[in-house]
Every structure is written in C-alpha cells, then in structure tokens.
Amino acid sequence: MIEINNRWPEIIKQFDELNRLRVAIGFFSDDEKSKLLTIVRANEFGAYIRPIHGEWLTIPTKATPMGDDGGPMPARQIPGLFRPKGKNILAVSDGAGGLTVMYMLVKEVVIPSRPFIRTALFKNRDKYQQTMIKGVRHIIEGSMTARQVLTIIGEQAKGDIVRETISWDSPGNMPATVARKGTNDPLVDKGILQRSVKYKILEGWHD
Incomplete structure (x- = not known):
C-alpha cells in the first residue's frame, strides 16, 4: 500500500500541472506559409495546385x-x-x-489526401490513454512528474507519426515523382517530414 498522506500537496501540485499543460505534436513553424507547413497540409488534407x-x-x-x-x-x-x-x-x-x-x-497538380497525422493519432489513442493512466499512478507514487508524463506521450506520438509517414503507400506518387525518387514512398523524400516531426509541452489551452 502506498503511503500518500504526507504527499498530498505535491500530488495536487502535479495534478494541477496536468490540467494546466498540454502536449502538442506535429510540425511547427513561426511562418504559417512556410514550405514545411505547406507540404504537410497538402498531404494531410489534399490539394489542388495551379x-x-x-x-x-x-x-x-x-x-x-x-x-x-x-x-x-x-x-x-x-x-x-x-x-x-x-x-x-x-x-x-x-x-x-x-x-x-x-x-x-x-x-495543374492534384495531391490526394494522405491523412498520416490523424491516422497515426487515431490508431494509437488507446496507447496514449494507457500511458496517461500509468503516469497518474506514478505521480501518486512520487516517481514521476506531470511534465515527464507528457514528455513520454509526446515521444510516443512523435514516433507514431514518423512510422506512419514511412509505412504510408496509398495513394502513391505520380509517375514523374516515382521516376525522380526511384521509389513509390509518397511521404518519404530525403527524410524531410520524418526529421521535422516535433512535440512541445505548452502552457494553457489557448496558445
């Protein structure tokens, strides 16, 4: 049995942290029109380019x-x-x-939707819930902080998105792109997307 009577102030503090913080996973840029975000949006939601x-x-x-x-x-x-x-x-x-x-x-170029971000997060949402449940237990035990729990979830989700970009194969690339790349890996090109997946622990819910 875990003795927590003298740890309530710290436990409450960490639970307050969980309520105050959030982990954001994906692609970040200060410029909403950056080349990186343009590529991500075009693949995630599809695009019609003229x-x-x-x-x-x-x-x-x-x-x-x-x-x-x-x-x-x-x-x-x-x-x-x-x-x-x-x-x-x-x-x-x-x-x-x-x-x-x-x-x-x-x-013109029509880029089909390849929702790799949404797919990765949907496939693994149960895993993130279990990580959070285990994390709460660790907080109560005093072996982990709120930020550490969110960091683990961030690392998990980052890895899941990277793996989804690598495994995604349909819709494939257009023939000219396949000829240039030598492969039909629609979300892999010099590893740019894979290296760019990040996560951040942010304050509040309106940043």
Whole structure:
C-alpha cells in the first residue's frame, strides 16, 4: 500500500500541472506559409495546385539538382535552362547535342489526401490513454512528474507519426515523382517530414 498522506500537496501540485499543460505534436513553424507547413497540409488534407504566375507548374525530374533546402532546385536557379520548342519540358544541353530534362511542365497538380497525422493519432489513442493512466499512478507514487508524463506521450506520438509517414503507400506518387525518387514512398523524400516531426509541452489551452 502506498503511503500518500504526507504527499498530498505535491500530488495536487502535479495534478494541477496536468490540467494546466498540454502536449502538442506535429510540425511547427513561426511562418504559417512556410514550405514545411505547406507540404504537410497538402498531404494531410489534399490539394489542388495551379500556377500563380504563368500557365505552367514545374515538376522536377531525377536529373534536377538539389537546392540548399534539400529539395529540388528552383528552375530559375538552373543556368542554361530553356523550353524546347513544342515540348512541355525545361531542359539544359548535355554538351553532346542532346538534352537533359530538368522539369516537366503541367497545367495543374492534384495531391490526394494522405491523412498520416490523424491516422497515426487515431490508431494509437488507446496507447496514449494507457500511458496517461500509468503516469497518474506514478505521480501518486512520487516517481514521476506531470511534465515527464507528457514528455513520454509526446515521444510516443512523435514516433507514431514518423512510422506512419514511412509505412504510408496509398495513394502513391505520380509517375514523374516515382521516376525522380526511384521509389513509390509518397511521404518519404530525403527524410524531410520524418526529421521535422516535433512535440512541445505548452502552457494553457489557448496558445
């Protein structure tokens, strides 16, 4: 039997912490229009993309060099890039009379919904509930704090989202993307999403 009579003040303090704190899991950026959040939203909810300027979207090929951000280099940064007459591509000369295709030109792109965040959290919600129940017991025993309990849940959920991005396979990538990546892993590209999953313990419920 656990002796808790002389520990009530600390137990109440930790329960107050549980009521006051929350753990947020996902992708964070100070810029709501950041490239990362744009990619996450497009995959989680789906997107219909048309060019903002001009009439074409540029779809990188396997030959497209990588930029400083780890993604395909923007077309405007590639020296010697041009559009061959009558072809919906952007290419550079290969130096031997041929062309190296850097981008395919398309009028629109439809990204299907791949709700990996919601799926991961839904699949594992019972696990998080059990972690919280065990955590409350540890708080009563004096072997864990409220922040430690939330940290464990944050780590669990972070790992679950990462695993969901890796295992997700349908809907798959469009053929041009498969050709560039060499695989049909729609949510894996240089590990950008996987490295970007984070969690934060926040004060209150209105941050």
